[in-house]
Amino acid sequence: MSLQVTDLWLDLGEFHLRGVNLEVTPxxxxxxxxxxxxxxxxxxxxxxxxxxxxxxxVLLNGEDVTHVPPERRSIGFVYQxxxxxxxLSVAENxxxxxxxxxxxxxxxxxxxxxISRRLSLHSLLQRRPETLSGGEAQRVxxxxxxxxxxxxxxxxxxxxxxxPETREGLQRELARLHRELGTTTVHVTHDxxxxxxxxNRIAVMNQGQIVQVGSxxxxxxxxxxxxxxxxxxxxxxxxxxxxxxxxGYRWLALEGAGRQGLRIAVLTxxxxxxxxxxxxxxxxxxxxxxxxxxxxSFRGRVVGIxxxxxxxxxxxxxxxxxxxxxxxxxxxxxxxxxxxxxxxxEGGGVFISFKxxxxxxx
Amino acid sequence: MxxxxxxxxxxxxxxxGALLVLFVAVPLARTVTASSPSLLWQTxxxxxxxxxxxxxxxxxxxATLLALICGVPLAYLLARVDFPGKGVVEGIIDLPVVVxxxxxxxxxxxxxxxxxxxxxxxxxxxxxxxxxVPGIVIAMLFVSLSFLVNAAREGFEAVDPRxxxxxxxxxxxxxxxxxxxxxxxxxxxxxxxxxMMWARGLSEFGAVVILAYHPMVAPVLIYQRFESFGLAYAxxxxxxxxxxxxxxxxxxxxxxxxxxxxx
Numbered sequence: 001m002s003l004q005v006t007d008l009w010l011d012l013g014e015f016h017l018r019g020v021n022l023e024v025t026p027x028x029x030x031x032x033x034x035x036x037x038x039x040x041x042x043x044x045x046x047x048x049x050x051x052x053x054x055x056x057x058v059l060l061n062g063e064d065v066t067h068v069p070p071e072r073r074s075i076g077f078v079y080q081x082x083x084x085x086x087x088l089s090v091a092e093n094x095x096x097x098x099x100x101x102x103x104x105x106x107x108x109x110x111x112x113x114x115i116s117r118r119l120s121l122h123s124l125l126q127r128r129p130e131t132l133s134g135g136e137a138q139r140v141x142x143x144x145x146x147x148x149x150x151x152x153x154x155x156x157x158x159x160x161x162x163x164p165e166t167r168e169g170l171q172r173e174l175a176r177l178h179r180e181l182g183t184t185t186v187h188v189t190h191d192x193x194x195x196x197x198x199x200n201r202i203a204v205m206n207q208g209q210i211v212q213v214g215s216x217x218x219x220x221x222x223x224x225x226x227x228x229x230x231x232x233x234x235x236x237x238x239x240x241x242x243x244x245x246x247x248g249y250r251w252l253a254l255e256g257a258g259r260q261g262l263r264i265a266v267l268t269x270x271x272x273x274x275x276x277x278x279x280x281x282x283x284x285x286x287x288x289x290x291x292x293x294x295x296x297s298f299r300g301r302v303v304g305i306x307x308x309x310x311x312x313x314x315x316x317x318x319x320x321x322x323x324x325x326x327x328x329x330x331x332x333x334x335x336x337x338x339x340x341x342x343x344x345x346e347g348g349g350v351f352i353s354f355k356x357x358x359x360x361x362x
Numbered sequence: 363m364x365x366x367x368x369x370x371x372x373x374x375x376x377x378x379g380a381l382l383v384l385f386v387a388v389p390l391a392r393t394v395t396a397s398s399p400s401l402l403w404q405t406x407x408x409x410x411x412x413x414x415x416x417x418x419x420x421x422x423x424x425a426t427l428l429a430l431i432c433g434v435p436l437a438y439l440l441a442r443v444d445f446p447g448k449g450v451v452e453g454i455i456d457l458p459v460v461v462x463x464x465x466x467x468x469x470x471x472x473x474x475x476x477x478x479x480x481x482x483x484x485x486x487x488x489x490x491x492x493x494x495v496p497g498i499v500i501a502m503l504f505v506s507l508s509f510l511v512n513a514a515r516e517g518f519e520a521v522d523p524r525x526x527x528x529x530x531x532x533x534x535x536x537x538x539x540x541x542x543x544x545x546x547x548x549x550x551x552x553x554x555x556x557x558m559m560w561a562r563g564l565s566e567f568g569a570v571v572i573l574a575y576h577p578m579v580a581p582v583l584i585y586q587r588f589e590s591f592g593l594a595y596a597x598x599x600x601x602x603x604x605x606x607x608x609x610x611x612x613x614x615x616x617x618x619x620x621x622x623x624x625x
Binding site: 045048049050069070071073075076077079083085086087096097100101144145148154 | 522
């Protein structure tokens with residue numbers, strides 16, 4: 001189902017929405033990215049019908065639902081800290097929405113069974129929410145939201161309360177569920193990598209306004225404002241595939257780099273299709289190949305130099321004679337003295353090196 | 363946990379604290395143990411005592427019921443909604459605790475008395491407050507409703523409003539969200555507030571005696587026997603009332619607290 005938000009205005013205590021426009025296409029995984037206090041949660045709650053906007057409209061599948069109460073919108077909602085009903089068992093939590101729809105005992109049991117299998121919650125059905133771990137509780141909250149077969153799924157920082165390991169697992173679970181069910185999803189987060197890993201498109205939000213919408217690549221390659229650039233950060237984000245290696249390393253083959261394209265040594269337990277990021281400060285530039293402990297060293301060509309005051313961002317294309325998408329651009333941060341010392345200029349050849357541990361796989 | 367007599371500070375504080383605890387416990391224990399069980403039993407067989415005690419239990423129960431019907435909705439509003447004058451409303455609810463109870467009785471008499479407009483209006487419906495059970499009920503209600511409303515409000519405040527919002531998105535109307543989520547989660551607090559209120563109603567003397575000396579509730583009976591016949595006659599009735607209140611108190615303590623803090 002599609003979602004459209006037009007010119008939404010709302011004041012709620014210290015939170016404000018100021019003319020928010022959004023368009024989410026059917027089946028899309030849409031991520032709203034923004035800092036704490038940007039109004040992301042309030043926006044989700046307004047889409048769900050929990051607050052009445054001062055101005056503007058919310059359309060579900062083209063139908064104006066601005067004044068329809070939440071219980072008649074068919075929306076699945078998941079909060080950061082789960083908001084499970086503590087007086088009900090896991091099974092009763094999942095069945096909550098189904099019972100309200102007047103579904104018969106048998107049909108309810110069947111649906112609960114089905115959804116709990118899908119989310120591997122089967123062994124937890126009789127448990128009480130307070131006995132669950134964070135990851136389990138969030139899967140129950142997801143199951144409860146998905147049980148009613150919502151036309152749209154709204155996730156409010158669903159991974160933020162979890163420890164890093166659980167978080168990674170649940171992130172994959174979200175991607176899998178979206179692949180399998182194809183539910184239109186709006187996911188709110190302040191975590192850039194989470195957004196990149198899951199989103200078809202990202203909307204960056206700040207102070208109650210949407211400041212940029214685009215694919216993950218567009219947002220971090222072409223930030224349209226100082227805020228987006230700062231919040232997203234200048235960094236290298238790639239998509240690729242992990243292959244087995246030796247000596248404790250694995251290989252990351254960058255997407256679009258071709259058969260004999262770029263292979264980067266990385267440290268990770270993950271496999272398959274992944275994202276990788278390298279901080280510009282972690283890449284070393286040199287005129288000559290370096291003999292060092294760094295596992296990754298490539299020859300490239302300087303294609304851009306961006307002066308940002310204290311730091312200079314140098315964009316290096318590997319291989320030097322390539323053109324994207326066959327070639328990969330790395331952004332490297334160096335200080336002004338280093339730039340002058342090396343005498344780098346656009347079009348010149350240069351070597352880049354970085355440690356396998358400097359590559360963050362997610 | 364630290365050892366109670368770890369140093370001079372805790373030794374001194376223990377001694378001072380113990381004085382206060384004994385100050386409450388000793389007189390109560392003394393009253394209850396002063397009469398033999400057989401004397402207590404005999405007192406209980408006294409028709410006058412029995413009717414006073416059952417009237418007390420009954421009137422306080424009705425007062426608590428009335429407070430539940432109006433007080434739980436009020437408590438929910440106070441916990442959930444911000445409205446102008448909310449502070450004033452909260453203050454009014456707390457007021458009965460600080461007003462002298464005999465003054466509260468006078469105040470009620472000014473409104474519900476035979477000459478007062480409201481009293482006359484109710485009189486047309488056959489409801490009389492002065493020297494009648496309804497008068498006892500409103501006196502108890504007035505002086506003890508704060509306990510119920512405040513406990514219920516705290517109970518609702520402990521329920522994360524996002525739980526209600528999730529319920530709404532799952533298809534619950536505001537009513538269903540209240541009955542299926544908020545109320546069951548606040549129920550323990552409401553129940554303990556109700557028991558507290560009931561026990562407070564049982565022990566009310568000042569306000570009740572102004573509105574209705576007769577029919578006689580147990581605290582008034584204790585006072586009347588003390589005035590007319592002396593300590594020896596008042597003491598067994600007092601012992602019985604203390605025992606009844608202890609039972610209510612034990613019930614209150616027995617309500618599990620495990621859901622008090624909910625996410």
